[in-house]
Amino acid sequence: MDGPTTHVDRRTLLRSLSAGGAATLAGCTDPLTTDGGSETPRIEIESGRRRDARLVPTLVGFVPETDVTVTARATDAEDRTWRSRAVVTTDRQGTASLASTAPAAGSYAGARSMGLVWSMGLTYRRPPTYFVQDGPEQTVTLSARVGDEVVAERTVTRVFAPDGVTHERVRDEDRGLVGHYFEPPGEGPHPGVVALHGNGNSPLTNFGRMLAARGFAVLAPRWFGEEEPIPDQLVEIPLSSARAMATWLQSREAVTDRIGVLGHSKGAEFALMAASRYDVFDGVVAIAPNAFAFMAPGMVSAGPSWAVDGEPVPTLSRSGNSEIRRKEGRLVIADQIRADLSAADQAQLDRAAIPVEQITGDVLLVGGLDDTIWPMEEMIPRLTARLDTESFQHRVASLVYDEAGHVITVPHKPTTYHHLGGQLYLGGQPEPAAAAEADAWPRIVRWFRDALSGSAQ
Structure with a gap:
């Protein structure tokens, strides 16, 4: 943009x-650690816990050149579930960073590190129509599905x-x-x-x-x-x-x-x-x-x-x-x-x-x-x-x-x-x-x- x-x-x-x-602001984040020693499919997060830092999800350990459906969901203060999705293809190493990989389908277009967050919507609407945040933190759950099977999941708690x-x-x-x-x-x-x-x-x-x-x-x-x-x-x-x-x-x-x-x-x-x-x-x-x-x-x-x-x-x-x-x-x-x-x-x-x-x-x-x-x-x-x-x-x-x-x-x-x-x-x-x-x-x-x-x- x-x-x-x-x-x-x-x-x-x-x-x-x-x-x-x-850059100064983004540099003040605390990294979220990941377990990089396993080749089990996983979702790694490059970011910090603070809400004003970007989330950069990366798929690691997947079958190379495979379509993976990544979904995000969060629940707001009105107990409404918000969802988004992106279908991405892993590279020859079995990885895909959402910051550099454009989805073939989903709730947003183009390579966007925060696309899964801002594009979350409601399956049904009832007032209010905006995401109601009431409290000091926000939890987002990311899931990766290959075919009909969920092969990796990661929950991130973001604090204000x-x-x-x-x-x-x-x-x-x-x-x-x-x-x-x-x-x-x-x-x-x-x-x-x-x-x-x-x-x-x-x-x-x-x-x-x-x-x-x-x-x-x-x-x-x-x-x-x-x-x-x-x-x-x-x-x-x-x-x-x-x-x-x-x-x-x-x-x-x-x-x-x-x-x-x-x-x-x-x-x-x-x-x-x-x-x-x-x-x-x-x-x-x-x-x-x-x-x-x-x-x-x-x-x-x-x-x-x-x-x-x-x-x-x-x-x-x-x-x-x-x-x-x-x-x-x-x-x-x-x-x-x-x-x-x-x-x-x-x-x-x-x-x-x-x-x-x-x-x-x-x-x-x-x-x-x-x-x-x-x-x-x-x-x-x-x-x-x-x-x-x-x-x-x-x-x-x-x-x-x-x-x-x-x-x-x-x-x-x-x-x-x-x-x-x-x-x-x-x-x-x-x-x-x-x-x-x-x-x-x-x-x-x-x-x-x-x-x-x-x-x-």
Whole structure:
């Protein structure tokens, strides 16, 4: 797959996000040992236990030049079994690496080391349609079949975080916080990151675990929902609550005063809005960002999303000029957003624009051009144009993936239904989604490492 289209301004050091960053991250894995002394057919795994490392399955000890059906299966938190398959032919030595051997048939095409993982699907669908991960690890079982006989099997347990990462539930009535805190092993102090979920209001615990595994102390809050003391709807959320999250992290003995913020979708909007107003964030990562203050997707008359000192932040109004089309039975919201932008005059756009040039830290924007919620071809250029000024003295970069959709999260999981979300069509297709996540993740880690100048590993 092609890499992202990367925008940088004159102050950005792209070398900090080069392939070397990904290689450094991949090099931190712990090898899974295999028994190489037997010629019994077996599946060897070249990789590590961490979820952000690639799995490279290799068939060893098979009959030369033989067709072997390799299957993968995993069970998610909803007790649904996901499966994939690849039919590969062994070479003259009786081996076949899935990283270099294209399957003759199966659930994916081309030589792909992670093809069996991202192409896993359901034999039947019931909501939710994405792979639900709830817990610190993921187990994948690989089987190799010749004819009707299973001749080798290997189960791999992949962990979001190694031993030593601690998890704490957070409820702070004084600061109005509810969520999860993840702390890396070691004395610290560690740089901190606030990880903000989107409209779905599920805390980004997987981001939290995986960033903690890389040396960051992470607060993954739920910032609206039914729990007290947080607001019950995404309406007039105080931007000051993001500052409270940062100061909560800074109050921990194991955390430095260098804090970053990561957000996805409405969480990215929240992150950019808050970082534009408060100087507590030294690094920002905005995934599927918006350039304006908008109501949440699907909320037509609920009111503005944000508030400052009890007053609503100016919001771009819905034009009502576009009939929202459907794809696979779901709404394509980006059509309406484009109509809203076209209908607004310049004064309305200026009032609702996020003043990102006021951010006091490094900014990384991440998005897919097939995003059917927020149109990235509109949003990222608008954001980068505001940041490309003489007065903004921090690093700026964007990672734009041509065929990825709205969902770009932690890597190496099934992405077959990434484009489907509740009542909304999210865009993107399985392989580009998987490639975008695998490429973006080490770059995000490296970005925070540089921006926060901490002891992340």
